[in-house]
Structures are given as C-alpha cells and as structure tokens.
Amino acid sequence: MTLSEDDIKQLKSTFPHREIKSSDEAGVTYILIPAVTLSEKTVDLLFCPGRSKLYFSEMVPAKVQPNWNEHPVIFAKTWHAFSWRIDHPHQSPIQLIFYFLRPWR
Secondary structure (H helix, E strand, C coil): CCCCHHHHHHHHHHCCCCCCEEEEECCEEEEEEEEEEECCEEEEEEEECCCCEEEECCCCCCCCCCEEEECCEECCEECEEEECCCCCCCCCHHHHHHHHCHHHC
C-alpha cells in the first residue's frame, strides 16, 4: 500500500496541528504522526502502510489490553506494536490507523 497525496491530506486534516512526516528506512516507508493522546497519555505513532502496521512510541494502557508482541528498532528508536486481526484488509490508510486505535475508543 502506498500513500497518495489525498491520503496525506486526510492524515493532516485528521491529526491537525501535528507535523506529519514521511521517511524511509531500509526501503520501507513510515509515516510519523507525533503527539497523539490516547488514554490521557501522549505518544507518537509510526504508520507503515506497506506492512499495514501501526507502531507506538510507548505501550499505552487500554480498556482491552492489546497483545504487545513486536518491539522493533526503527529510526534508532524502539517502537511497540500489537497483533490485531484486520477484518477488512482493503481499507484506506486512515481507516487502518483508526482500526488500530480501536482499543482506545
């Protein structure tokens, strides 16, 4: 999955007042969404559209605790991801991000 200009515009309008950045590491594209508040905790999000993964700068408590099972080092920083079954794999990038944020709604 690649991000179009419309996808980037939608991310910027969904997360206003945040500097959305796109960067590559080892041939993989990541989108940084800084300073997102979840459960009264502010974390950075790192979305990988090619892998349909959302990484968190910290493990954030949720109503239903996710299975935090991945802790890669990306851009010289440890990130955290959890396993989550995607029921509808053909979603837009913004839909995928919100799908991953379901435990904090």
